Amino acid sequence: MVSPDLRLRYQLMTETDTLSDAVDPAREYIWELPNPPRELEPLTRYHAGGLHPVHLADMYNGARYRIVNKLGFGSSSHVWLGEDTTAKQRPTRPLALKFIEAKASERTLEIEIHKYLSAAAGEAGSKHILPFLDTFRVEGPNGVHNVIVSDGALAFIPALCKYKILEDLDETEIVRQIFEGVAFLHENGVVHRDLHCGNIGIEIPFFRTAGIRKLTYGDPPIIFPSTLCEAVEHPPSVPKYIVQSSPALVDRYQYKDAPGGPLVVKLVDFGCAFRPGTDSVFPTGSPRRTLAAPECLVSEIHLPPSVPEKVWTFKSDIWTLGCTLVELYSRLGHSLFDGAGSSSLGAEMAKLVGPIPDMYHCLLDDNATLHHSDTHNAQSDADTEEDDIPANWKTLETSLVAARTPRHPPSAEDELKRVDRDTKDVQRFLPLIKQMLRWNAEDRIQASEALESSFLVEK
Numbered sequence: 141m142v143s144p145d146l147r148l149r150y151q152l153m154t155e156t157d158t159l160s161d162a163v164d165p166a167r168e169y170i171w172e173l174p175n176p177p178r179e180l181e182p183l184t185r186y187h188a189g190g191l192h193p194v195h196l197a198d199m200y201n202g203a204r205y206r207i208v209n210k211l212g213f214g215s216s217s218h219v220w221l222g223e224d225t226t227a228k229q230r231p232t233r234p235l236a237l238k239f240i241e242a243k244a245s246e247r248t249l250e251i252e253i254h255k256y257l258s259a260a261a262g263e264a265g266s267k268h269i270l271p272f273l274d275t276f277r278v279e280g281p282n283g284v285h286n287v288i289v290s291d292g293a294l295a296f297i298p299a300l301c302k303y304k305i306l307e308d309l310d311e312t313e314i315v316r317q318i319f320e321g322v323a324f325l326h327e328n329g330v331v332h333r334d335l336h337c338g339n340i341g342i343e344i345p346f347f348r349t350a351g352i353r354k355l356t357y358g359d360p361p362i363i364f365p366s367t368l369c370e371a372v373e374h375p376p377s378v379p380k381y382i383v384q385s386s387p388a389l390v391d392r393y394q395y396k397d398a399p400g401g402p403l404v405v406k407l408v409d410f411g412c413a414f415r416p417g418t419d420s421v422f423p424t425g426s427p428r429r430t431l432a433a434p435e436c437l438v439s440e441i442h443l444p445p446s447v448p449e450k451v452w453t454f455k456s457d458i459w460t461l462g463c464t465l466v467e468l469y470s471r472l473g474h475s476l477f478d479g480a481g482s483s484s485l486g487a488e489m490a491k492l493v494g495p496i497p498d499m500y501h502c503l504l505d506d507n508a509t510l511h512h513s514d515t516h517n518a519q520s521d522a523d524t525e526e527d528d529i530p531a532n533w534k535t536l537e538t539s540l541v542a543a544r545t546p547r548h549p550p551s552a553e554d555e556l557k558r559v560d561r562d563t564k565d566v567q568r569f570l571p572l573i574k575q576m577l578r579w580n581a582e583d584r585i586q587a588s589e590a591l592e593s594s595f596l597v598e599k
């Protein structure tokens with residue numbers, strides 16, 4: 141039997157998992173990670189059908205790729221920094237090896253879509269798609285996993301915000317390149333479905349020229365041994381230790397004046413992507429609810445669900461991207477519809493987008509939006525008069541400016557200048573977002589049209 145205090149420690153470790161998920165009473169062993177930081181995936185993800193237990197210095201694909209560090213993890217994979225031991229190029233190019241969970245490997249179109257997009261390389265916008273370099277399969281204790289090898293010389297929006305690097309970069313240019321990438325995807329018939337900030341990478345040319353060893357990926361890698369608390373043999377399904385994610389970072393000043401060329405946006409993660417009218421299967425990955433377009437949320441609520449291919453469209457990508465761009469522009473300081481507080485998602489949307497159409501009224505329901513909200517309040521929120529809407533956009537403008545302006549500017553004069561500049565930027569930015577967030581999907585702007593918007597043209 142597992143003792144209660146061990147159960148408790150295990151529960152803390154797994155954070156989002158419930159105790160019943162975390163502890164399998166049929167198992168004789170339990171694992172402990174002392175003071176686990178948030179950057180660790182829970183050990184419960186290592187089971188049949190789950191993640192492959194990867195260790196540092198492991199060799200893969202006939203000893204071609206060596207594991208050097210961990211870059212991150214997502215809902216269906218973990219991504220490792222690796223090097224190609226057969227490459228002659230020096231310094232060694234940083235590679236990202238994405239190990240997909242065994243179960244997810246069976247149903248994703250990710251590799252197929254990567255290959256399909258690679259065939260269109262050279263077309264306008266194609267340079268904003270993460271280059272696909274290789275793929276192989278690994279058979280391990282938890283099943284068979286697809287592994288995707290791609291460029292690892294990227295920094296992602298969350299890390300750039302966390303280390304206050306984004307504010308030194310040209311954000312308008314980043315937005316333009318995102319639209320170029322999305323326009324390329326849509327012109328090639330691909331709906332991404334999961335365009336959140338964590339899937340927007342920025343290629344830092346300096347990363348490649350500096351070589352894998354010079355980047356502060358967490359040097360040396362930080363590991364947390366998975367201690368055996370109840371003596372049994374170490375099961376092969378669980379790694380001997382968990383490596384903390386160490387996204388590539390260099391000194392912030394090296395971004396701005398980085399040698400090696402301009403920064404290039406790369407869209408990553410085609411785990412939820414599909415091609416309407418072409419793909420006969422639909423990937424069951426779950427994009428974030430708070431970024432999903434109303435028609436997609438509604439289709440989840442109606443049981444049996446309406447045909448998913450019909451609601452996840454180029455235009456649902458545009459809604460998601462609108463929400464994501466607001467997060468990016470606020471440097472992750474403001475989420476549009478975060479589902480927090482007393483309003484339902486539907487009510488939060490109505491405050492900005494306008495009175496909620498009848499077909500979306502179910503989004504006001506507590507269960508439908510996973511809220512503990514007061515339905516009455518939600519209803520009255522949703523009945524927002526059209527006249528109130530400009531006021532709500534004004535409130536958003538104020539929040540965005542506040543999120544962008546640093547709390548401790550060097551001087552009061554600097555602060556005034558900064559607020560003035562940020563206000564002008566936000567006032568130019570929000571009309572574009574308004575065109576992306578429309579109840580009727582057909583009324584939303586296309587990615588190619590957004591490239592002609594005054595925000596991007598009159599830079």
Ligand SMILES: Nc1ncnc2c1ncn2[C@@H]1O[C@H](COP(=O)(O)OP(=O)(O)OP(=O)(O)O)[C@@H](O)[C@H]1O
Nearest residue numbers: 211212213214215216217219236291292338409411
């Ligand atoms: N090419 C890369 N270079 C560096 N880091 C990467 C790369 N690809 C992914 N990562 C890191 O790994 C994380 C997870 O990758 P990815 O989003 O592809 O996985 P996922 O399981 O499909 O995630 P989710 O579906 O939750 O978005 C990313 O957020 C990023 O931090």
